[in-house]
Amino acid sequence: MRTSISLLTVSVVLVTVSCTKDSSTSPTSAGPTMSFFVSSRTSVTGNLGGLRGADALCQSLAAAAGQGAKTWRAYLSVERDADNGNQPTNARTRIGTGPWYNAAGTVVAANVTELHARTGDAAVFVDERGQRINGQWPNSPSPVEHDILTGSNADGTLLAGATCSDWTSGSAADTGQVGHSDGLGPGGSTAGALSSWNSAHTTQNCSNTAPRGGAGRIYCFAR
Secondary structure (H helix, E strand, C coil), X not given: CHHHHHHHHHHHHHHHHHHHHHHHHCCCCCCCCCCEEXXXXXXXXXXXXHHHHHHHHHHHHHHHCCCCCCCEEECCCEEEEHHHCCEEECHHHCCCCCCEECCCCCEEECCHHXXXXXCCCCCCCCECCCCCXXXXXXXXXXXXXCEEECCECCCCCECCCCEHHHHCCCCCCCCEEEEEXXXXXXXXXXXXXXXXXXXXXXXXXXXXXXXXXXXXXXXXXXX
16 A cells, blocks of 8 residues: 555656646747848849739748748839839838848847848848858858849838839849848948948849849848
8 A cells, every 4th residue: 555655656746847847848938930031032133023023032932931921022112113003112111010030030120210220230131041141241152142132222212213124124224222131341341331231332234133242132021
């Protein structure tokens, strides 16, 4: 009888310890899910198929990363938006209100104002797989690809004449405005516009996004 009682006591203790251990190691809440990324897919030209094509690209990359249930939009400004009565559309109005998090759960910005007040950062402005974009950061792989197409001023509004004809042109006669995802210029410089994640300079032209440090990538935000 004493042996049976002892075994029962030991069993209760083991069950109690096991439950306590499981409770202490379980996460109390899920971390933020990805709501921003730089596209891993690139484009040789500035022809992205317009806003619709760029949005579709963001949506497909997000879906491949397990985040396709959200509505994704490309951070691009245009002069004539077919879904806005052929009126201009600013990139800042397409992306919702925030907050936005990258693939690692790091906050990119809490809201639109904070987003446009910050600078680029190689560790934050990463693709949907959490990979850094080649840039001017220390020991970055080559070639430099930190030029991200936006067609925008630093405040996220349209920069007329710098949208690769509303992202439908692969012509050498057109240009597009880009930002630096790492916030750096040659030699790691942060001087002037070089630190801007969305409005650093124009492409050489829209027929080839590589010169000056690009690869035809775009920013994608979940609304």
